[in-house]
Amino acid sequence: MGGSGRYVPPGSVTITAVTDLPAPRAARLRRPSWRDSRLLVGVVLVLASVALGARAVAVAEGASPLYAATTTLPAGHHLVAADLRVVHVRLGGDAAVYLTPAATLDPGAMVLRTVGAGELVPVAAVGAASALDRRPVAIPVAAPVPDDITVGASVDVWSAPRLTGAAANGFGAATAVVNGAEVYSVSTDSGSLGVTRTASVQVLVSQAQLPLVLNALANNAKVTLVPRPGSAPAGGS
Numbered sequence: 001m002g003g004s005g006r007y008v009p010p011g012s013v014t015i016t017a018v019t020d021l022p023a024p025r026a027a028r029l030r031r032p033s034w035r036d037s038r039l040l041v042g043v044v045l046v047l048a049s050v051a052l053g054a055r056a057v058a059v060a061e062g063a064s065p066l067y068a069a070t071t072t073l074p075a076g077h078h079l080v081a082a083d084l085r086v087v088h089v090r091l092g093g094d095a096a097v098y099l100t101p102a103a104t105l106d107p108g109a110m111v112l113r114t115v116g117a118g119e120l121v122p123v124a125a126v127g128a129a130s131a132l133d134r135r136p137v138a139i140p141v142a143a144p145v146p147d148d149i150t151v152g153a154s155v156d157v158w159s160a161p162r163l164t165g166a167a168a169n170g171f172g173a174a175t176a177v178v179n180g181a182e183v184y185s186v187s188t189d190s191g192s193l194g195v196t197r198t199a200s201v202q203v204l205v206s207q208a209q210l211p212l213v214l215n216a217l218a219n220n221a222k223v224t225l226v227p228r229p230g231s232a233p234a235g236g237s
Contacts, residue, residue, distance in 0.1 A: 063088035064095040067103075069115045072233055074151045074184055075204055076132055079109040084121065099123055114152035114182060116233030134204035136184040137213050139223050143199040145186055146227055154180045154231035155203060158224045159216035171222045177212045178205055180228070201225055 067084040077083075086101055099121040110129045115121050139157070141149075149155060160174035181203040188199045203225070205213055216223050 063090045065101055066091075066095060067099040067101065067121045069117055069119055069121055071117045072151055073111045073115045073121075075111055075113050075134065075182055076136060076184055077111040079105060079111055079126060087120075089120070097122055097124070099126060114233055116152065119233070134182070134206055135210060136202040136204055137210065137217075138200045138202050139213070139217070139225060141199050141201050141225055143188060145188065145199045145201065148227040148229060148232060149183060149186060149201060149225060150232045151183055151185060152233040153183045154228040155183060155201075156226040156228065157181055157203065157205075157213060158226060159212075160222040160224070161216075162220045162222070174222070174224065177216060177223075178203070178209045181205055181209075 065086050066089055068087045070083055070085050073079070073083055084099070089095070091098070103123075105126070106128065108129055109126050110132060111125060112127050112132055113125050115125055156176055157178040158174045159177045160171040163170045163172055184202040184204050186199070186201050203213075213223075
């Protein structure tokens with residue numbers, strides 16, 4: 001029995017309602033301050049992106065659309081649209097020496113000198129077939145063809161005359177027939193088992209050099225191509 005006159009059974013628990021606990025305060029949104037580091041970082045990022053965008057636009061406005069070779073274009077190659085792709089380059093006044101999309105290509109336009117893959121195409125490197133003063137001559141070589149004898153590379157042509165008489169199976173001293181001949185094409189002939197049997201390299205020679213090379217081939221001389229290291233154009237194959 002309690003003081004209030006109510007009987008409370010032994011071992012029971014009295015639950016009293018709690019009414020005097022403080023109510024939680026609503027969180028207030030604070031106005032951002034310039035001293036807030038997150039705000040400062042955000043402002044810096046926005047300004048940087050605006051500056052980079054403005055610079056990109058300025059660079060694009062100063063760039064010129066020019067033609068670059070999609071693959072190695074050897075001298076004597078007939079130029080077609082698939083050989084060219086448009087790139088934007090800032091060259092100022094020097095851009096005039098390169099081929100642009102505004103230029104009109106004649107149907108018979110030919111590459112007069114080798115242009116490597118990815119290189120800008122000079123205006124002087126394209127012209128009519130009559131402007132090409134060199135002729136391709138096929139020279140048989142031992143297989144496999146060295147890796148540095150590729151289209152557009154420079155090679156020296158050496159010839160060793162075949163001896164006559166008692167030494168008919170030998171060759172005389174070799175001499176340079178052509179220095180710095182440009183490789184026009186490389187072809188190989190493989191057998192049924194995939195083994196390369198023969199190979200042929202076409203080189204471009206001038207009208208004055210043509211008789212020397214043809215005489216060496218006609219007289220069964222031993223003709224050898226000596227590559228010039230580092231002369232292959234970029235992306236050549």
